[in-house]
Amino acid sequence: MTTVLNLVLLGPPGAGKSTIAEELVHQLPLVPISTGALLRAEISARTRIGREVAPLLERGELAPDSLMDRLLRARLETLDPDQGLLLDGYPRTMRQALGFAAMLADYDRTLHMVIAIEVADDEVIRRLSGRRICEGAGEPFPVHIDDLASIMRCRERGGRLVQRDDDRPEVVRQRLIAYHQQTAPLIAYYEDQGILRRIDGSGTPAEVARRTLAVILRTENRELRTENRELRTGN
Ligand code: AP5
Ligand code: MG
Numbered sequence: 001m002t003t004v005l006n007l008v009l010l011g012p013p014g015a016g017k018s019t020i021a022e023e024l025v026h027q028l029p030l031v032p033i034s035t036g037a038l039l040r041a042e043i044s045a046r047t048r049i050g051r052e053v054a055p056l057l058e059r060g061e062l063a064p065d066s067l068m069d070r071l072l073r074a075r076l077e078t079l080d081p082d083q084g085l086l087l088d089g090y091p092r093t094m095r096q097a098l099g100f101a102a103m104l105a106d107y108d109r110t111l112h113m114v115i116a117i118e119v120a121d122d123e124v125i126r127r128l129s130g131r132r133i134c135e136g137a138g139e140p141f142p143v144h145i146d147d148l149a150s151i152m153r154c155r156e157r158g159g160r161l162v163q164r165d166d167d168r169p170e171v172v173r174q175r176l177i178a179y180h181q182q183t184a185p186l187i188a189y190y191e192d193q194g195i196l197r198r199i200d201g202s203g204t205p206a207e208v209a210r211r212t213l214a215v216i217l218r219t220e221n222r223e224l225r226t227e228n229r230e231l232r233t234g235n
Pocket of ligand 2: 034
């Protein structure tokens, strides 16, 4: 029997949450859910939700908790019970964390681990102010303006470089403020529950993903041992 893992990636904007998520889903049976991507999809599709949140994202502010809860619940509804979850960018407020706990209980799921990716603010600003997305060349991929090789790769494939609206410097500053005020307190909250793991977010994306995977596998093995013990003893 394998454990259905439910994990959260927590960290400031630009910490590398989505980059790590993309790597982890190649290695583990997890469904990645990025609430930022869900919101951008609503904005692109010009839905009512999209129109409501677009100005908030443009200013680097958080979307309302009630709306995020509804979006996430709708997404969870589509998953099979044997699919593990990898949340990227949710929960981001204490109210979301409480709502998430209730939601997981409704779906008979346990939150196994919250992985806090630690990156200093000046590195966040460097990464995000230099980030461009290569679009029109297959699956969009991020490029840094200092990385000439990836810029060339984009151009050779006929792609174009676009900046995410919320990567403008004044918006990045606001996103960092929102993180420190509303999201960072979740670190202590999950630490108190004994499920927080800290990961040094510096180094190459591959190094950070490797560190994260090692921490997850250690915990998964522990979960499995506990499950087997419970099966043997009937507890
Ligand atoms: P969201 O899309 O989640 O954005 P974010 O978390 O603010 O920031 P990023 O996605 O840019 O950072 P990331 O940590 O994923 O880093 P990435 O891997 O991309 O949310 C957008 C907005 O939606 C929010 O501001 C908010 O308004 C709203 N929202 C979303 N969720 C919400 C919620 N739950 N409640 C309310 N509102 C919500 O990497 C960043 C860059 O760095 C990339 O270019 C990447 O290539 C590069 N990089 C990654 N790792 C490394 C590394 N190790 N070394 C060097 N470069 C690296
Ligand atoms: Mg992201």
